[in-house]
Amino acid sequence: MDADTIPEPQVLTVMVQHFKSPNVGAVAGNARVRNRNNWLSKLQAVEFSSVIGLLRRAQRVWGRIMCVSGVCGMFRKDALLQAGMYSPGMATEDIDLTFKLQRNNFDIRYEARALVWMEVPEDLGVLWRQRCRWAVGLGQALKRHRDILWTPKQYRLYPVYVESFLSILWAWTFVAISAFWAVGMLFGHSPYGGSPLPNYWGVMIFTCCLGQLLVGVLIDAKYERGVLLEFPFAIFYPCFYWMVMSLSSAIYSTKGFVTKLNLSAPVTWRVERQSAN
Numbered sequence: 001m002d003a004d005t006i007p008e009p010q011v012l013t014v015m016v017q018h019f020k021s022p023n024v025g026a027v028a029g030n031a032r033v034r035n036r037n038n039w040l041s042k043l044q045a046v047e048f049s050s051v052i053g054l055l056r057r058a059q060r061v062w063g064r065i066m067c068v069s070g071v072c073g074m075f076r077k078d079a080l081l082q083a084g085m086y087s088p089g090m091a092t093e094d095i096d097l098t099f100k101l102q103r104n105n106f107d108i109r110y111e112a113r114a115l116v117w118m119e120v121p122e123d124l125g126v127l128w129r130q131r132c133r134w135a136v137g138l139g140q141a142l143k144r145h146r147d148i149l150w151t152p153k154q155y156r157l158y159p160v161y162v163e164s165f166l167s168i169l170w171a172w173t174f175v176a177i178s179a180f181w182a183v184g185m186l187f188g189h190s191p192y193g194g195s196p197l198p199n200y201w202g203v204m205i206f207t208c209c210l211g212q213l214l215v216g217v218l219i220d221a222k223y224e225r226g227v228l229l230e231f232p233f234a235i236f237y238p239c240f241y242w243m244v245m246s247l248s249s250a251i252y253s254t255k256g257f258v259t260k261l262n263l264s265a266p267v268t269w270r271v272e273r274q275s276a277n
Contacts, residue, residue: 001070005072005118007029010113015027023105024107025107026098027074027109029111030072030115030223035120043236043241046237049213049216050216051216059110059159064108064156066098068108083097083101091140092137092138103148103154112219112222135248136255139256139259142253143257168250174246205238214234217234
């Protein structure tokens with residue numbers, strides 16, 4: 001767990017049960033947001049239910065997941081040793097380790113009952129730097145494990161890898177269209193069919209996004225009822241948060257993918273403490 005994570009009493013009990021299966025290499029816990037002091041942290045409470053939690057549930061249908069987050073994960077010792085432990089040169093060593101475990105044919109599961117409480121950024125600048133690091137780490141992991149695509153025995157990882165890669169392409173598409181629209185408007189010409197502002201298709205995507213957020217919140221409300229109270233802040237996700245995160249994903253995931261990996265040089269980052277209210 002992270003140093004500032006607070007677990008619920010049942011965490012060990014519900015997670016360790018999965019290791020009755022000898023093929024289970026790791027179990028991911030259910031991270032919940034503890035500091036909900038402003039709209040940004042409340043929005044992230046929705047995000048962790050509706051994007052991260054729902055995504056892991058969907059990935060379990062494929063039989064593979066993208067990340068056992070460092071916030072809360074339980075591992076089989078032999079699986080860790082076989083995978084080569086964490087790689088300190090990766091910006092997000094948890095994504096890399098998750099890929100390595102699954103490439104060694106270990107099963108990874110998600111346990112929604114393993115609730116842990118974490119702190120999230122309450123300042124947009126701190127959030128931006130955090131997500132830039134996450135994006136770099138994703139790009140690094142996709143580069144390091146790109147041979148998955150031409151390794152037939154790794155076919156169960158194809159959906160996770162391809163979905164992650166397509167998400168970066170989607171981010172670049174959105175950024176490019178937005179830039180094209182901004183340049184057109186600057187010169188007094190409104191581009192036909194290209195606009196970051198909601199139009200017909202934009203409204204459809206907007207609505208689908210809110211639907212996904214609602215489904216995730218309703219599912220996790222079984223474990224944390226208070227998350228339903230944060231759903232009104234979900235309106236900021238498609239109309240603002242999505243746009244900012246797509247920019248960080250486009251730029252920094254690409255940076256992680258094209259930059260030469262140096263696994264012998266540990267990655268460091270500055271920790272910025274937030275004042276508690």
